[in-house]
Amino acid sequence: MRRLAEIRVNDLHFHYTPGVEVLRGISLTISPGAVAIIGQNGAGKSTFVRLLNGLLKPTAGEVLVDGVSTRSTTVATMARKVGLVFQNPTDQLFKSRVLDEVMFGPLNLGLSQEEARQRAEAALERVGLTGAADHNPYDLGLAERKLVTIASVLAMETPVVILDEPTIAQDMTGVRQIGAIVTWLRDQGRTVITITHDMDFVARYFDRVLVFQDGQVLADGPAQAVFAQPDLLRRAGLEPPQITVLGRELGLPDPPLTVEAFVAQVRDMAKNGAQ
Structure with missing residues (x-):
């Protein structure tokens, strides 16, 4: 499978209500690697990543994933390129068995039952939930349900994986497990993007940091360079x-x-x- 996928964002604008822009003229390129997006609530982070996988369409400008515009592509087609793990697993889970949940994406890609099962089992092992395959997801705690949604996206084997607040409700073991997944994805040549308020998680596992403020990119650079600017972070309501x-x-x-x-x-x- 071809893992490499470059994302190009050109003069991106978006609004839910005309005249009230949520994103204002963002232009950047995201190449394979580990990228963290940080900023206060309302800065436009979640809206931005939903534009990357086609759930939302730009009101102006464009998003190109692997050279394909999200404007002219269906969400189903984009799901083959960009996997998104929602902040709240309740928004993503709908099957009554963990294994069926994780197999759903590969089956939708046209894989056989056996191939989908193999991918699902490998993904569950990756997130440390092999023993939960036959459980109902809603019988699991919030932290484990989050890991189920991560496994569901991993099983799709998309070149781009987006994790929205992946460390919510996780203990130290869970955070390290997710960090290992980030490192594994990056080492495979994939693009892994996270939205998070967990600065320690960003500092340990992500090479590049984008700071969002008021729908624009306030800073973009290596983690060490960004976290070395306390005044800039303070402007964005953040602390290193x-x-x-x-x-x-x-x-x-x-x-x-x-x-x-x-x-x-x-x-x-x-x-x-x-x-």
Whole structure:
């Protein structure tokens, strides 16, 4: 399967109510890799990703996925290219058995029952829910239902995967599981995009960060460069990870994104100071 899919967004505008724009002239390219979109509620993040998979159509400008305009393509066709995991799993689940839920997408792609089952079982193993295959999704907790929806999208094997607030209700084990999935998708050459308020999750697993504010992109760059700009983040109503703040207050030369990076820098400073 061809995994690579580039997304081009050209002067994108969108409104629900005429005269009240939600997105205002966004232009950017998203290449394969791990991209996080951050910003306050109402900044336009969720609207933006629904334009990427064709659930919404631009009111002006265009979105091209793998060279195909979402304007001229059905949602069903776009589902072969862009998989979207909704923030609320209740909006996505409708089968009475987990395995059937995860098989639904591959079957819709025209795969045989056996091929769909194989994909579904592999996806459930990937999210750590192999033992829940015969359960009713609504008998599971919120965190596990979220993992079922992630598995459903993974089973589609789309070149682009979008995760809307994937770490909601997850404990540390669940966050690490989802982070491993992000890394796996990126290493496969796919595009994985997340919307999240979890800055620690962004700092650890995402290479590129887009900061949204009032329907525009306020900043776009490597995670370390974006999180090194506290004034810019404050304008967007955001704070960098606490470990980054601590590193800055201690005068570390490179703002650390993880505890491991913080410890490594502190050790280097101590070693150099002792010499």
